[in-house]
Amino acid sequence: MQHGGYGGNGAAEPMHGAGSSERLLILTLQRYGVWLRSGVVCLCGALGVVLADVAEIPPAMSLLVPAVLACGVRLYALRHPRMFPVALLWTLDAAVVVLTGLFQPVLGGEGADVMVEAMVGICVVAFQYEWATRPVAAFGLAALGTVVCVLGDVLSSPGHSADVVPLVRMFVQAGLSRAAFLMVRARARAADRSAAARAASRREAAVAAARRATEREYLATLHDTASATLLMVSQGDGRDWSWLPPRARQDLEALSAMPGFETGSVDLAALLSCVPEGEGPARVQLKTHIEGPIMTPSGPGLAIFNGVREAVTNVARHAGVREAELRAWPEEGGVVVELSDAGRGFDPQSVPARRRGISGSIIGRMHTAGGSAFVTSHPGTGTRVQWRWHGRDREPQAQDGAQVTGDIPRPPRVQAHHSAAVRLIRGQLLYGAQLAVLLISLVWQFTISLRRLMVHQDVYRPAWAQTAAFVCLAAVAVTGGAYLLRGRQIPPRVRGWSLGSVLAASAVCAFTLPPGQSTGPADWAFGVVGWHALFLLADLRVGVYAAFLGAHMGLNATAVFLSGAPPTAAESAVMGISTISACGFQFSVGALVTRLLHGTAPAAGTAAAQEEELRTRERIHEDMQRDHKERYRALTATTVPLLVGLGHGVLSPHDEEVRRRCGVEATRMRRLFAEGDAVADPLLNELRACVEVAEHQGVTVSLAVRGRPGEVPVEVRRELVDPVAVILGHTRSTARVTVVWTPRAVRVSAISEDCADVHHGVGAASPTHGRATDANVTVVRTTRGGSVWVDAGWRRPSASGVDLA
């Protein structure tokens, strides 16, 4: 089974969308069908050749050898399903049936009749499983089998009209096989459905837990890095800022190391315009040729930026020139950045490995971000460094994905759920198998067996014993069925009594048959007893069932030998073939059930668990990507440029406007941190977080609330609070913040009496925070003198009713 692979399945249609139990059930049955048929054809064929006259051997061999070959090809096709077209396989199966059927006229005699009937009968049953997903093909082959049997009869005994009874029996068998398959498959589907439902709820929980964990981690990192730095910048002036640039660069690195950072995008052109040129003797004049904006994910964008910065310092240190050329252009959904100088150049091979500048800062960093970087240089010809990143590049993306997947929290306790899933699948398959065997027992007993019993009433000695045995068997089936249909296990005591009854019926029938009739047309019980036992013993190991069949065959053999007329060799052969076709087949079904319960069910459970884990990982990854995208869009639009500027000296903390921008960003982050607090009024909580930052900076803020608080979704809260954060960040002395809840709307307002930078649209209804918004928040801004008043309103979905106080 493992070799074929779960998807490999030559005869069957592709089973897209089928659950793991159904898929593996069909594969197991297919294998079972092919093996059963091939085994029976080879065994019976060999037996036929042994029994045949010397003159009949060459034609018999000429039929047998191609049939065995066809079976061999079919077995080979099980392992290599894609090598053979379905039509060829069907033709092979049809050929086996036809060749088998032709045995009858070639060999002749009663033995050949029984043998061919047995072989074709088994083939017809086997086809129902082999072609389980193509019932039309299966029934076509079954019809072909019966036609061949009729033809064989006609050819071997011309003038004798064809016997209808075996044909009807064959169709009953084919129909029963199909019905049994459908019943078991229905149970497998039920198992798949319920496993899928359980898996889905587990998946939701796992995804939610993973998202929460990442969110916490993200906020912690943000808090320790960017938030702390920006807050310090916003609060102070006139102190020593020498610590700031390295700290800002570290913060950027920490943020870009976060999984999923690559989902935000930055304008590479803007980043590259911030590349520091150095100072004094180390200054390199950059001639930049960049037409922006060039949007790239922030991971590769920052990797390129950091690499260019390192390369520029290398020019200053090693190239011996004071000029370099920086170019960047978009290419095939990606970007190429090139830094070249006309300096003295070097031999890249001769750079010692411990020098991390090129290998680490330029090439390594770019590889980590899923791109590539090359350094081209020769002594005396200058140096060219090129960075490439392609958005459509599958390979680095896959690598990236694997890396991110490695970082995310794993779905917990997958193993613990595995055994539960196996138990579930096993229970369903057992139930289906028991129902199917019960159906076979009853139908067999009341069609084939009942007809035989009626027809041969006069040969039994005495007849009432046989009838009593029949009633006894029927009672066993009905009792067991009653338990089963109520969804209950058969109690051990009932099982014991039932088995005893079945064996007793077998013995009674064997010993009340006239000599020479064993396994013949009059022996209605021999073929049916095994089904009753199988239905009782399906949940036990196949050895138990084999022991029962042994006892059953032993009883019949004893009866034959005690009857006083030992059978001839030919009679023995006929009996042997009948035994194989009945008990051998039943045993194979027993083995199949054991295989289903102890091989297929665990495999299906494993497959389901693997699929579930994969799907969970995909979902977690997907959701995290989305979450990060959401978060980082805000960061890359606002915080990242600030940190880049501070880290590389482009923005100075001595500049009041820079400090104010830092204040606004710090305030926004405080609001973000407050988002997760478990409080009754989260809107007010987030506003308070912003107010606290402002108060730390010496602003007097009055906060007033009117009306009864209600529910506001988090994305709306962001939109409502953000203008307040901006206003507070720009306020020098006094501000008033209000929240007004009316039954129809909530309005958050901030008014600053002395707002810095009034004329640059502070708090205007612009999405400076960059989040995609469909929150339907209206922001109105009014300025008068030094006062700026911003009012953000959101219409609540339904009126919360009238307060009857």
Place this chain on the structure above:
Amino acid sequence: MSDNAPVSVVVVDDHPAILAGIEAWYAASQRPITVVAAGGAVQEAWTPPGSTADVVILDLQLGEGGPAFGSLRRLVDAERQVVVYSMRDDEQTALNCLDLGAATFLTKSEGREHLVEATLAAADDRPYMPPALAGALGTNTRADRPQLSAREEDVLIEWFQSESKELVAQRLGISVRTVNSYLDRVRIKYANVGRDARTKASLVARAIQDGLVDVADL
């Protein structure tokens, strides 16, 4: 009372610093306002010279007890003009005071800007609407509230938000006068509902006389 006649006031507040502040604000008023009596107990308003004062400034939170709604009710029933001046900044208290018949409701943080005007308005039976009260009226969901127009609600809320009638007028594209008339009209509507009180009736009568509202509006 003519518009420039001196006004006498009794201040009931148990905090000396508050008393000092109030007296300083009154001293700066164009129209003379005299504090004829002041103390930490309501008794000041019932005994001479406080018993004849034109306006009572009442702190709702006297001593350790709850809000002094009973004192307010008795003063209103004696046809006194009461300006409630409270630390409490919640809308239910404000609405209760209005319903009982207080001339207006001021929070202590609004005192500097609004106490003088509120006192004069109370003395003249004119409506006065400080921002905290406007916020309370704009978000009122009680069943017995008067019917307000959408514009009236907007004016109330924006006056509460900005504490600047100029900004409200600018945002709504109307004059400050119009803003005031909206606020006055709301105040009159409130005087015309709920518990009957002589002070409320005189507020409505004066408003009709001054042409602030139409009888048809009410």
